[in-house]
Amino acid sequence: MVGERGGRAEGAVVVGRARRARRGAVTVSGREARAGWLFLLPWVIGFVAFTAGPMLFSLWLSLTHYDMLKPPTFVGLDNYREALVDERVGTALWNTVFFTVLHVPAQIVLALGLASLLRRAGRGSGFFRTVLYLPVMTPPVALAAMFLLLLNGQHGAVNGFLGWFGFQGPNWTTDPVWIKPGLVVMSLWTVGSTAVLYLAALTRVPVERYEAARLDGASPWRQFWHVTLPGISGTVYFTAVVNTIASLQVFTEAYAMFFGARAKQSAEGDAALFYVIHLFQEAFGSLRMGYASALAWGLFVVIAVITAVQVRLSRRYVHYEGERS
Numbered sequence: 440m441v442g443e444r445g446g447r448a449e450g451a452v453v454v455g456r457a458r459r460a461r462r463g464a465v466t467v468s469g470r471e472a473r474a475g476w477l478f479l480l481p482w483v484i485g486f487v488a489f490t491a492g493p494m495l496f497s498l499w500l501s502l503t504h505y506d507m508l509k510p511p512t513f514v515g516l517d518n519y520r521e522a523l524v525d526e527r528v529g530t531a532l533w534n535t536v537f538f539t540v541l542h543v544p545a546q547i548v549l550a551l552g553l554a555s556l557l558r559r560a561g562r563g564s565g566f567f568r569t570v571l572y573l574p575v576m577t578p579p580v581a582l583a584a585m586f587l588l589l590l591n592g593q594h595g596a597v598n599g600f601l602g603w604f605g606f607q608g609p610n611w612t613t614d615p616v617w618i619k620p621g622l623v624v625m626s627l628w629t630v631g632s633t634a635v636l637y638l639a640a641l642t643r644v645p646v647e648r649y650e651a652a653r654l655d656g657a658s659p660w661r662q663f664w665h666v667t668l669p670g671i672s673g674t675v676y677f678t679a680v681v682n683t684i685a686s687l688q689v690f691t692e693a694y695a696m697f698f699g700a701r702a703k704q705s706a707e708g709d710a711a712l713f714y715v716i717h718l719f720q721e722a723f724g725s726l727r728m729g730y731a732s733a734l735a736w737g738l739f740v741v742i743a744v745i746t747a748v749q750v751r752l753s754r755r756y757v758h759y760e761g762e763r764s
Contacts, residue, residue: 501732511729518733528734530709531717532741534619538713539686541623546682547675550630554637568638571631583695586625587612597624612696615710622693622711626686633678637671644670672757680749687742690715714738 501518503511522528553571557564577585589596590611598608611621644667652662668675690713697711698720718738722731 497732497735500729501736503729505728506726507728508726514729518730519737521730522733522737527712527717528714528737531712531714534710534712535687535689535714538619538622538689539683541620542626542686543679543682545623545627546630546633547678549627550633550678551637551675553630553634554641557634557638558641564638568635572635573631575629575632577628579691580695582625582628583692583699586621586628586692587696590621590624618697618710622689622696625692626689633682636674636678640671640674641667669758673759676749676753676757680746683745683749684742687738687745688715689713690719694719 500511502513502515504514504517505511557567557571560567590598592598592608592610592613595608595611597611601608609617611617611624648666648670649662652666657665693711693713694716698716714734715738718731718734721727721734
């Protein structure tokens, strides 16, 4: 009997200690959670005040007629219906998609080529990496002014360079056919940021894979296609998504080159009329804030759909290290 009572007492002591330990763990966990939320609070306040709040307000404005001079007037879906039949919206959307289709692949291919060269630079890679990234720091308006001179059809350096090889350069800034390709050429000035990302990804591809591919008799092209590209597919996917979103929102350089000093309508202006530029003109030129908000939400839907397609395709074509095949 004594032994049984002693065993029960010891059991009660053990249970009591376990309960106190659980209460202590819960207390520590609660403190950590409160501390975490405390550190997150500035971001939450900023997100609500400067992102979520303005987004919801713009959604409400998209259902109204608002010119900043009178209170908003509710008009339902009229702004969206107008956007569907607005010819300038169609022109702006076509120009934006055309620019994106040219810009994103060109950015990826050129950045990957430069990253491959940097990888073979040896000790000088740090210097060349810095030089390659410096153009990214160029202010967009200064970049636009510089390329207005470089792309000049008569005296520009780009056409001068093409002339060395016997090619007659086009009028990049006045011919509507060549305006968007000219803007794509200008956008490649900031390829350094993407190239640096690819360089980091290339250095993470195991050397053993290349050695095994060479032993199997793989050519350099097959090594690139079956070893390099799968090894950096995650980075390629990331840059494709980021550059696509940025291209669909192109604004500053094109506006500074074709709309900043001349607000008149022209063939050049129509060729450079991107979606965000048209949105800006409706908002701050015509003071149609409600209609501009509807255009903004239309662009949001387009970007969301394209990004969803890219995410869907990534499940099939993107490989991550350690992922089971």
